[in-house]
Amino acid sequence: MSHTRAVLCGYYGMGNVGDEALLVSLLQMLPESVEPIVLSGDPQTTQKQYGVVSCHRKSTFAILKALKQSEVFIWGGGSLMQDSTSIASPIYYAGLMALAQQQGLKTIAWAQGIGPLNKTFTRWLTQQVLLNCNAISVRDLASAALLNTWQIEPLIAPDPVWALQSDTVPELEDLPSPKVAVILRSHPLLTSDRLTTLIQALQDFQAHTNSFILLIPFQPAQDMAIAKEIAAQLQQHHTIMTFPDPKQLKGVFKAVKMAIGMRLHSLIMAAAEGCSCFALSYDPKVTQLMTELDLPGYELANIPQDFREISFAWQDHYNHGKVLAQSQIKSLIEQALDHQQLLSKIMIKSS
CATH class of the missing domain: 3.40.50.11930 (Rossmann fold)
Structure with missing residues (x-):
């Protein structure tokens, strides 16, 4: 060949x-x-x-x-x-x-x-x-x-990451459950006041759910400072973890009950692994995903000023929120593979 x-x-x-x-x-x-x-x-x-x-x-x-x-x-x-x-x-x-x-x-x-x-x-x-x-x-x-x-x-077709193979992460077994992943990123819309409100909401949410907070910087050079700022103010169990291997990162969400995410691919990975998601949108691409998957969340520019309101929304989703049906996940994966078919057609013509 x-x-x-x-x-x-x-x-x-x-x-x-x-x-x-x-x-x-x-x-x-x-x-x-x-x-x-x-x-x-x-x-x-x-x-x-x-x-x-x-x-x-x-x-x-x-x-x-x-x-x-x-x-x-x-x-x-x-x-x-x-x-x-x-x-x-x-x-x-x-x-x-x-x-x-x-x-x-x-x-x-x-x-x-x-x-x-x-x-x-x-x-x-x-x-x-x-x-x-x-x-x-x-x-x-x-x-x-x-x-x-x-x-x-x-x-x-849906984002190709829907079809990305995932690996299990054995070290997560040693961490307490239930786990809630938090994925925030630096952005002009995430002002110091809004970050303070979100941290207060996270403190209140953790107190009511007794959850283990897993802070995941997707781009450590930009996101690690935020993760450390959150960690410094959480009074209950938490940790910061980075995963340079995308397959491992996607596999993390198999062990996570709920993800609170800004980054688009944090929400896609979580949803694809059957984790419930709450979005904080800083960009039209995240808003588009919220609409297409009917995900709960806030536009970051319009988050409530009262942290208790945010905490209550998170608690409600934590206790009652639905995950994507396996049939829907399977359909999204199959549709994402249309990107593969497009590649195959062009490559056949080029060979």
């Missing part, structure tokens, strides 16, 4: 386990005939952890060499094309996509969450590179609706 080389481009090697989960999902779904070259912020770790060829995402020479050696270029999942944080991100990813198209590679925008795109230039830039893609899949209806306004009809 002839081999196809594919350059995988995403927010990889940057210490964010949610994006690492997307990479592992993509590697899991690639046909066996594909040899990946991963663009990474930490190529040595990426190569060691996943057994793949990797080069630095900011090395022009290495990227050009990788493109010349390859037949396919893949945006590998996530919210790559958005300008809510800065204009640099969409320029970087669109620039690489355009360069790959210029060099004649087949290009795939895979499992994308497009937007927010608030600037006219970034909207135009995104439209141009997507119009020239050989295949496009998106992970939510809002992204599909935006692309439809550009006369682009993408494949729509």
Whole structure:
């Protein structure tokens, strides 16, 4: 069987386990005939952890060499094309996509969450590179609706992390139950006042439920300070744990009764493992997931000022909240595998 080389481009090697989960999902779904070259912020770790060829995402020479050696270029999942944080991100990813198209590679925008795109230039830039893609899949209806306004009809399927294989985490057996996972991230909407309110709510919630609080920083460089601040004020049992292996991280939620999460992939992983979820939305992608799965939660900008109200909502969900039915989880996993079918079709044409 002839081999196809594919350059995988995403927010990889940057210490964010949610994006690492997307990479592992993509590697899991690639046909066996594909040899990946991963663009990474930490190529040595990426190569060691996943057994793949990797080069630095900011090395022009290495990227050009990788493109010349390859037949396919893949945006590998996530919210790559958005300008809510800065204009640099969409320029970087669109620039690489355009360069790959210029060099004649087949290009795939895979499992994308497009937007927010608030600037006219970034909207135009995104439209141009997507119009020239050989295949496009998106992970939510809002992204599909935006692309439809550009006369682009993408494949729509749930986030690939739904289908990510999970591993068990034996060390969790030594921790008390019931366990409640808390996953917060740094963000302008998480002001010091709001964080204080959430910590007070968590103290009250723990006092009423006698739960063990498991604090999980998804991107330690950004989230660890918040986890430590919460831990310092919890008076009952708790711990901070990091999981650089996405499969292990997803497996954590098998042993967790309830997850309180800001990060999108914390909610997807938890829901996929049959854990009940309460969302704190800082971004339209989280709000979209809340709507699609009918998850309880708050828009972070509008959380109640009275911590007791938040604690009561958490307690109510802890005691009475429903988890996704196994049939729904199975359906979401099967639909997520549509992203794999899209890859297979393009790779067959490229071989």
